[in-house]
Amino acid sequence: MARLNKRLLPIKAHFFFFMAGMGPILPQLSVIGKQIGIPPDIMGYIFAILPLLYVLAKPLVGFLVDYFMASRNLRKFIFMSLIVVMTLAYAGFYFVPDAAHAIKVDESSSAWNISWSQEPLECSSELYSLKNHCQLMLEAECSQQNYTFDVLLVDEQAALGLNLTANVQHANATYLMCLEQAAPANYWSSAEAVCELRQLQSCIFGSGKFWLFVCLLFIGTIGFNVTNSISDACCFDMLGEQQHGKYGAQRVWGTIGFGVTALLAGIVVDLWTADAVKSFTPALIIMCIFSVLDLCSVSKLKLPKLGGSESIWQDVWQLVRQPPIVTFLCFATIAGIIDSFIIYFMFWHVEQVAEQTGYMDQIKLIEGLVVAAECLAGEVPFFFYSGKIIKKLGYVHCMSMCFFFYAVRLALISWIPNPWYLVGVELFFQGVTYALCYTCIVAYASAVAPPGTSATVQGLMAGMDDGLGFSIGSLIGGIMFKRLGGRESFKYFAIAAICTCVAHIVLRPLSRKQQYLPKSGYQVPQEQLRAQAQAQALKQEVF
Numbered sequence: 001m002a003r004l005n006k007r008l009l010p011i012k013a014h015f016f017f018f019m020a021g022m023g024p025i026l027p028q029l030s031v032i033g034k035q036i037g038i039p040p041d042i043m044g045y046i047f048a049i050l051p052l053l054y055v056l057a058k059p060l061v062g063f064l065v066d067y068f069m070a071s072r073n074l075r076k077f078i079f080m081s082l083i084v085v086m087t088l089a090y091a092g093f094y095f096v097p098d099a100a101h102a103i104k105v106d107e108s109s110s111a112w113n114i115s116w117s118q119e120p121l122e123c124s125s126e127l128y129s130l131k132n133h134c135q136l137m138l139e140a141e142c143s144q145q146n147y148t149f150d151v152l153l154v155d156e157q158a159a160l161g162l163n164l165t166a167n168v169q170h171a172n173a174t175y176l177m178c179l180e181q182a183a184p185a186n187y188w189s190s191a192e193a194v195c196e197l198r199q200l201q202s203c204i205f206g207s208g209k210f211w212l213f214v215c216l217l218f219i220g221t222i223g224f225n226v227t228n229s230i231s232d233a234c235c236f237d238m239l240g241e242q243q244h245g246k247y248g249a250q251r252v253w254g255t256i257g258f259g260v261t262a263l264l265a266g267i268v269v270d271l272w273t274a275d276a277v278k279s280f281t282p283a284l285i286i287m288c289i290f291s292v293l294d295l296c297s298v299s300k301l302k303l304p305k306l307g308g309s310e311s312i313w314q315d316v317w318q319l320v321r322q323p324p325i326v327t328f329l330c331f332a333t334i335a336g337i338i339d340s341f342i343i344y345f346m347f348w349h350v351e352q353v354a355e356q357t358g359y360m361d362q363i364k365l366i367e368g369l370v371v372a373a374e375c376l377a378g379e380v381p382f383f384f385y386s387g388k389i390i391k392k393l394g395y396v397h398c399m400s401m402c403f404f405f406y407a408v409r410l411a412l413i414s415w416i417p418n419p420w421y422l423v424g425v426e427l428f429f430q431g432v433t434y435a436l437c438y439t440c441i442v443a444y445a446s447a448v449a450p451p452g453t454s455a456t457v458q459g460l461m462a463g464m465d466d467g468l469g470f471s472i473g474s475l476i477g478g479i480m481f482k483r484l485g486g487r488e489s490f491k492y493f494a495i496a497a498i499c500t501c502v503a504h505i506v507l508r509p510l511s512r513k514q515q516y517l518p519k520s521g522y523q524v525p526q527e528q529l530r531a532q533a534q535a536q537a538l539k540q541e542v543f
Contacts (some may be wrong), residue, residue, distance in 0.1 A: 007238070007302065007475045008238065008250060010297055010298075010300040010301045010302070011234065011235050011238055011250055011301065012250055012253045013253075013300075013437070014231065014294060014297045014298050014301065015235075015250060015251055015252075015253045015254035015257070016253040016254060016256060016297075017232065017257060017290050017291070017294035018083070018227070018228075018254060018257070018290075018291075018294045019253075019254035019255065019257045019258040019292035020257030020258060020260060020261045020290040020293075020294075020502030021087065021261070021286075021287045021288075021289075021291040021294060022224060022258060022287070023257065023258040023262035023264075023265065023286075023371065023375075024260035024261050024262060024264075024265030024282075024283035024286045024287055025090050025093075025220075025280075025283060025284070025287050026224070026343075027262060027343070027347060027367065027370075027371050028280065028283065028367075029221070029344070030043050030047075030344045030345065030347065031334075031347055031348065031351065032093060032096070032213070032280060033046070033213060034348065034384060035352075036096060036210070036213060036496040037134065037208055038210065038213075039198070039199055039482065041210060041479055041481070041482035042478070043291045043344070043348075043473050043476070043478055044248075044344075044475055044476075044477055044479060044481065044482070045474075045478060046214060046217065046474075047340065047470065047471075047475075047478065048256010048472070048474040048475030048478065049346050049469045049471070050217070050218055050221055050222070050471070050474075051336075051340070051466060051468065051469070051470035051474065052468070052471045053065065053218065053222055057222050057225075057226050057319045058471065059409050061217060064088075065093065066315050075234075076298065076301060077491050078230075078365055079227070079230055079234070079298055079301075080295055080298050080299070082223050082226055082227040083223075083227055083294055083295055083298065084232070084295070085219065085223045085293075086219075086220050086223030086227060086291075087266050087287065087288060087291040088223050089216045089217075089219035089220030089283070090220040090287060091284055091287070091288055092212070092216040092220075093213070093216060093280060093284060094162055094280075094281060094284055094449050095212070096101075096209050096216070103136075103137070103138055103153060103155055103216060104284030105199075111194060111195070111196050112140075112170045112194070112195050112196075112197060113170070113192055113193075113194055114142075114168045114169065114170045114177070114192065114193055114194075114195055115168065115169050115192050115329065116167060116168055116192075116193070117168065117169065117318040117445055118165075118167045118176050119167075120151060120167060120168075120177045120179050121179065121248065122178060122181070123152050123178035123179060123180055123183055124162070124164070124178070124180045126157075126162055127152065127154060127162070127178070130158065130162075133200075134200060135426035136154060136158040137154045137155065137157045137158070137200065138152070138153045138193040138198065138199065138200065139150050139151075139152060139153075139180070139197070139198050139199070139200050139201075140152070140153050140177075140196060140197045141195065141196045141198075141217055142177075142193045142194065142195040142196075143195075143196075144189060144192075144193040145189065148331035149176050149179060149181075150179070150180045150181065150200050151178060151179055151180060151195070152171070152177070152178050152180060153168075153175050153176075153177050153195070153197060154177070154178070155176075155178040156173070156174050156176065158174055158176075158437075159175075159176035164176050165255070174528015178197075178343065200307065202436045202518070205292070207318075212528050216365055225466060232247075232251075232442045232445075234301070235247060235251070236442075237375070238301075238302075243321075246387060247386075247387065247439065247442070247443060248382075248383040248385065248386035248387050249383075249384055250386055251383050251439070252379070252380050252383035252384045254258060254385055255375045255376075255379040255435070256375065256376065256380060257290070258371070258375045259371060259372045259373075259374065259375025259376040259379075259380075260372070260374065260375075260376070261286055261287075261290065262367075262368055262371030262372055263368040263371065263372035264368070264501075265282060265283040265286055265368060266288065266365050266366075266367050266369065266371070267364075267365060268282040268283075268286075268366045269282055269283055269364045269368075289537060299505075320471070324506075327507065328444065329464045331399060331466050331500070331504060332441050332469070333464045333468050333469040333472070334403075334469065334500050335399075335403075335406075335437050335441070335469060336464065336466050336468065336469015336470050336472075336473065337469045337470075337472050337473035337476070338406050338410070338471060338473065338493060338496075338497055338500075339434060339437075339466065339469070339470070339473070340466070340470035340471075340472075340474050340477065341473045341474075341476075341477040341489075341493055342409075342410070342413075344473075344474055344477065344478075345477050345478075345481050345486070345489070346413060346422075347367055347370075348481065348485030348486065349413070349481075349487070349489075349490065350363075350367070350370075350416070350419045351363055352423050352485070353416060353417075353418060353419050353420045353486070354366070354418075354477060357417070357418045357419070359418060359419050359420070362419075363419065365418060366419045366423065369421050369423050370423050370426050371426075373423050373424075373426050373427040373430070374426045374427070374430035374434075375430075375523055377427050377431075378426060378427055378428070378429070378430030378431035378432075378435065379430055379431050379435040380431075381431060382431035382432060382435035382439075383431075383435050383439060384434065386436055386439035386440075386443075387439075387443075389436065390439065390440060390443060394442075395444055396504075398436060398437075398440045399437065400501055400504045400505050400506055401432070401436075402432070402433055402436055402437040402440070403497055403498075403500045403501035403504055404497075404498065404501045405429055405432045405433050406433045406437075406494075406500075406501075407427075407495075407496040407497035407498035407501060408429065408494075409425065409429035409430075409433055409492045409494075410490050410491075410494035410497055411490070411491065411494040412425045412429070413425055413474075413490045414486070414488070414489075414490035414491040414494065415487075425470050441489070473493055477489065477493075480492065
């Protein structure tokens with residue numbers, strides 16, 4: 001019968017409460033941006049800039065934790081402060097107003113074929129003075145025969161309120177269209193035109209709610225990612241070198257918490273608001289409750305008093321100069337690119353599929369079930385047995401296997417005929433991709449970290465994975481999603497994942513000659529061992 005290790009109970013509780021607080025919020029970040037009117041390419045730019053800050057923040061905060069390695073109270077204070085800042089930032093989403101647009105546009109198909117009932121005139125100044133004009137009109141570039149001209153497309157109800165007559169028709173709906181600038185004579189004919197619709201730029205970058213959302217998103221997400229990295233370092237410190245294989249058994253409680261609250265929030269949000277624009281107030285309440293419980297669990301952590309490194313930056317620099325480490329960091333970055341696209345754009349894609357197939361009234365329930373399937377049925381077994389899997393296969397084979405299943409997962413996401421199919425896809429593939437890949441990266445970071453630098457090395461590894469990798473993936477993903485739509489974008493990412501798998505397999509034999517990720521774990525170079533022995537001998541002579 002397995003015995004409960006009471007010493008590790010607080011770290012289990014931290015992972016559970018910390019990730020339970022994030023379950024209702026993290027999967028919905030891009031959807032929250034969508035609801036306030038931010039286009040997918042702009043969201044891609046935001047999520048591309050954001051992870052670059054992780055690359056700096058994670059190792060810097062990790063260095064701070066390692067610097068105060070001898071002081072348990074200071075380390076714990078830094079830990080708890082990050083949780084408080086993160087929670088307050090995400091809770092600030094309550095003050096960001098939702099703004100459903102009156103004109104419904106499919107982000108993957110913003111080109112409209114319109115027919116005219118009468119010639120468009122120059123826009124009236126009273127259109128721009130409408131209090132909620134950002135929700136009532138769009139800009140468009142229209143092409144007709146040899147002419148191209150810029151127009152405003154205005155919701156019919158707004159036009160009627162101003163005693164203006166609708167003059168164009170698209171898909172059985174009528175709108176008012178007027179010229180933003182006076183056009184030359186004979187530019188217009190009664191034939192159909194093709195118009196490319198877009199948000200008013202002033203309504204995106206000139207909006208206070210946009211910048212409030214961006215600031216809160218930056219603070220909250222940086223806080224989450226840094227806290228996550230420090231959590232891993234503290235967990236490995238508490239386990240000790242002989243029990244590193246038990247990391248997954250601790251981290252699995254975070255997955256359980258994340259899945260439970262994501263499902264709970266999905267159900268409650270759907271019950272709370274029946275219309276298409278969902279209120280995230282219940283999700284924020286759940287987050288705040290579990291964050292308070294997390295602070296209580298962190299206060300009970302008994303962090304070990306470890307010896308520090310005499311020169312943290314020098315030790316880390318000597319580590320990252322080694323070619324095997326550089327190679328691993330490159331593939332960890334690619335894993336981050338794939339993960340970021342799935343995390344930030346999978347729900348955006350599934351909501352497009354829901355709009356096309358008539359499942360929008362169930363979408364938050366479906367999204368909650370997707371996250372629950374990912375966590376409870378996908379990640380739990382793989383986190384729990386990840387130590388045994390890595391010990392059996394080695395880091396190299398695990399990474400190759402992860403990239404292969406990433407390709408299968410992405411291809412299936414691009415294929416789903418309706419949103420309910422996504423539940424099954426994530427049920428079977430989240431564990432063998434994200435959970436196993438994540439454990440492989442953090443376990444490797446812990447194995448190679450010189451003494452006294454665990455938080456810094458974890459921060460560096462995580463900075464490349466969900467920092468630089470997330471930045472590249474978000475930028476590329478946002479542009480592709482805007483131009484190609486969800487299905488095609490996921491298809492191309494699937495092709496990239498299988499190519500990465502092949503590249504990893506091809507490079508592996510060369511890497512093994514350099515002791516790159518050997519099956520038994522990373523072997524510290526002999527030069528480093530001799531340097532550590534000399535330093536220890538010098539200490540003994542001095543004291």
